[in-house]
Amino acid sequence: MEMLRTDSVTMQFGGLTAVKDFNLVLNKGEIVALIGPNGAGKTTAFNMITGVYVPTKGKIYYKGKDITRMPPHNITKLGIARTFQNIRLFKDLSVLDNVMIANHLHIKSNLFEALLRLPKYKNEDKKMLKKSLDLLEMVGLIDVRNERSSSLPYGMQRRLEIARALATNPEVLLLDEPAAGMNPKETEDLTKFIKQIRDDFDLTIFMIEHHMQVVMGISQRIYVFDYGITIAHGSPSEIQNNQRVIEAYLGVDNNA
Amino acid sequence: MKKRDYYLTFISLTLLVIFLFFADKYMDAYIVRILNLCAIYTVLGLSMNLINGFTGLFSLGHAGFMAIGAYTTAILTLSVNAKAQNFFLEPIAAPLANIVLPFFPSLLLAGILAALAGFLIGAPALRLKGDYLAIATLGFAEIIRVIFTNTQNITNGALGLKGIPAYTNLWWSYGIAAFTVLFMVLLINSSYGRAFKAIREDEIAAESMGINLFKHKVMSFTIGAFFAGIGGGLLGNLLGTIDPAMFKFTLTFNILLIIVLGGMGSITGTVISAFVVTISQEALRFLDQPIDLGFMVIPGVAGMRMVVFSILLMLVVLFYRHGLMGTNEFSWDKLLNALSFTKPLLKGGKK
Numbered sequence: 001m002e003m004l005r006t007d008s009v010t011m012q013f014g015g016l017t018a019v020k021d022f023n024l025v026l027n028k029g030e031i032v033a034l035i036g037p038n039g040a041g042k043t044t045a046f047n048m049i050t051g052v053y054v055p056t057k058g059k060i061y062y063k064g065k066d067i068t069r070m071p072p073h074n075i076t077k078l079g080i081a082r083t084f085q086n087i088r089l090f091k092d093l094s095v096l097d098n099v100m101i102a103n104h105l106h107i108k109s110n111l112f113e114a115l116l117r118l119p120k121y122k123n124e125d126k127k128m129l130k131k132s133l134d135l136l137e138m139v140g141l142i143d144v145r146n147e148r149s150s151s152l153p154y155g156m157q158r159r160l161e162i163a164r165a166l167a168t169n170p171e172v173l174l175l176d177e178p179a180a181g182m183n184p185k186e187t188e189d190l191t192k193f194i195k196q197i198r199d200d201f202d203l204t205i206f207m208i209e210h211h212m213q214v215v216m217g218i219s220q221r222i223y224v225f226d227y228g229i230t231i232a233h234g235s236p237s238e239i240q241n242n243q244r245v246i247e248a249y250l251g252v253d254n255n256a
Numbered sequence: 257m258k259k260r261d262y263y264l265t266f267i268s269l270t271l272l273v274i275f276l277f278f279a280d281k282y283m284d285a286y287i288v289r290i291l292n293l294c295a296i297y298t299v300l301g302l303s304m305n306l307i308n309g310f311t312g313l314f315s316l317g318h319a320g321f322m323a324i325g326a327y328t329t330a331i332l333t334l335s336v337n338a339k340a341q342n343f344f345l346e347p348i349a350a351p352l353a354n355i356v357l358p359f360f361p362s363l364l365l366a367g368i369l370a371a372l373a374g375f376l377i378g379a380p381a382l383r384l385k386g387d388y389l390a391i392a393t394l395g396f397a398e399i400i401r402v403i404f405t406n407t408q409n410i411t412n413g414a415l416g417l418k419g420i421p422a423y424t425n426l427w428w429s430y431g432i433a434a435f436t437v438l439f440m441v442l443l444i445n446s447s448y449g450r451a452f453k454a455i456r457e458d459e460i461a462a463e464s465m466g467i468n469l470f471k472h473k474v475m476s477f478t479i480g481a482f483f484a485g486i487g488g489g490l491l492g493n494l495l496g497t498i499d500p501a502m503f504k505f506t507l508t509f510n511i512l513l514i515i516v517l518g519g520m521g522s523i524t525g526t527v528i529s530a531f532v533v534t535i536s537q538e539a540l541r542f543l544d545q546p547i548d549l550g551f552m553v554i555p556g557v558a559g560m561r562m563v564v565f566s567i568l569l570m571l572v573v574l575f576y577r578h579g580l581m582g583t584n585e586f587s588w589d590k591l592l593n594a595l596s597f598t599k600p601l602l603k604g605g606k607k
Contacts, residue, residue, distance in 0.1 A: 076466035105466025
């Protein structure tokens with residue numbers, strides 16, 4: 001089943017074309033990677049899908065529904081969650097609060113029901129708390145739930161960001177460089193972790209990653225960007241042997 | 257919360273009520289007025305802290321909301337005779353001349369009108385961020401002041417209103433202050449309060465977590481304006497006289513001072529700070545008198561005591577940015593630990 005499709009989306013900033021004619025298809029349950037050199041427009045592609053930028057051209061469909069001009073919070077509500085390249089936690093708040101906040105979008109009680117702590121709100125709040133604790137348990141952060149999120153070590157902050165994204169009940173999860181700054185052991189754990197959440201939560205995962213070990217290890221398909229243009233698309237082995245990808249990463253030998 | 261904390265809180269609240277009862281009966285009018293001001297500034301501080309401290313919106317429009325509140329209650333509570341006396345330049349607009357309401361509905365209406373103004377100004381202005389929002393809201397407060405100066409047949413213009421019935425007493429001001437504290441505690445600890453804090457921490461992340469920024473910002477702004485209006489109403493009926501010049505930027509600054517000193521994002525910090533600032537504003541009055549330093553004499557300058565607060569504000573912003581409480585709240589544990597002579601056994605403040 002097709003979860004997400006972009007129809008030649010293009011993003012221009014003034015005279016600069018950050019992403020040009022990007023055609024993405026994500027099928028249910030897939031793990032798909034987006035790679036490319038720095039500044040290739042990968043995060044811009046994420047920002048278009050999540051509604052942070054409105055594409056200059058093209059359309060984005062989520063389960064067949066046009067979401068091109070939707071504001072980010074509505075897109076998240078529909079089921080697309082994301083993490084950020086440079087971690088964006090709610091720094092001064094506790095680990096638990098970070099995850100609790102991500103439950104807020106589905107709240108049904110209105111402000112007055114919440115203020116008066118009516119049973120409807122209390123029930124919802126209890127459910128949110130349970131779900132958040134379960135998520136923290138799963139990502140192994142249950143023991144630090146009352147710590148300030150900025151006090152966590154880097155690897156834990158990354159996991160907390162993923163837990164927070166999961167709390168929004170996504171069907172499609174976008175991970176922006178989840179392995180950035182991780183050591184080999186952490187990277188290995190992360191790879192397993194991504195597969196595990198895909199299975200446990202029935203997710204479709206689209207990730208930007210530089211770590212080739214992760215990318216080649218878990219993704220079924222890979223898109224390669226260079227200067228905003230999709231220069232290749234295919235299975236890991238196809239990409240590894242693609243001449244244009246090698247050129248984009250390693251440069252061209254002009255003396256040959 | 258531990259049982260002990262419940263008892264301690266209950267005992268302190270009882271003591272407060274007994275004290276208020278005593279103050280109401282036996283203390284002189286000057287002290288009672290200061291006590292009233294403490295409670296009113298608590299309400300105003302909390303309402304501003306909701307917007308600036310908890311939701312992270314740098315708003316400076318508080319004097320405007322207070323003006324709306326103060327004028328609403330004043331006009332609604334003034335007796336028909338007093339209105340006729342006040343409006344001697346131009347008679348008051350017809351429907352208002354004969355409306356006289358009791359204090360509570362007037363206050364409620366003051367809050368509602370201020371909230372409505374908050375909603376109307378918030379809807380367009382909250383698309384702005386940071387300094388731009390501050391300038392827009394500041395401009396709004398000035399516009400309100402200028403409008404009130406020129407609507408002679410509604411607000412009596414620059415002449416102001418005199419003889420407003422002194423309905424505000426200790427029970428009203430402390431009752432409403434207690435209600436405001438309770439309201440804020442319930443709000444901040446609810447899912448909506450967490451959403452406000454998320455917006456303060458990181459708007460981009462909050463939006464990606466599905467929080468409707470605009471809706472929640474307007475919500476926080478409107479609630480803040482509501483309590484500012486009520487605070488303004490209490491103030492007007494305490495002082496007995498109001499005029500547009502009262503609601504200049506300095507008034508907003510005073511409240512800003514309270515929340516910055518108390519800690520942006522702390523309810524108890526605001527309460528403590530409101531009391532400390534209000535009382536010291538009176539206690540430092542001697543600074544406005546001529547001061548003989550021995551080698552030179554400083555002539556009396558009205559407003560000299562405010563310099564102390566300005567310096568204090570600068571010091572806090574430079575060296576102690578979190579203020580008294582930061583984003584933490586008062587807890588009995590901390591107080592008892594600080595008071596006990598023995599070293600606390602709980603190192604790191606853990607349970």
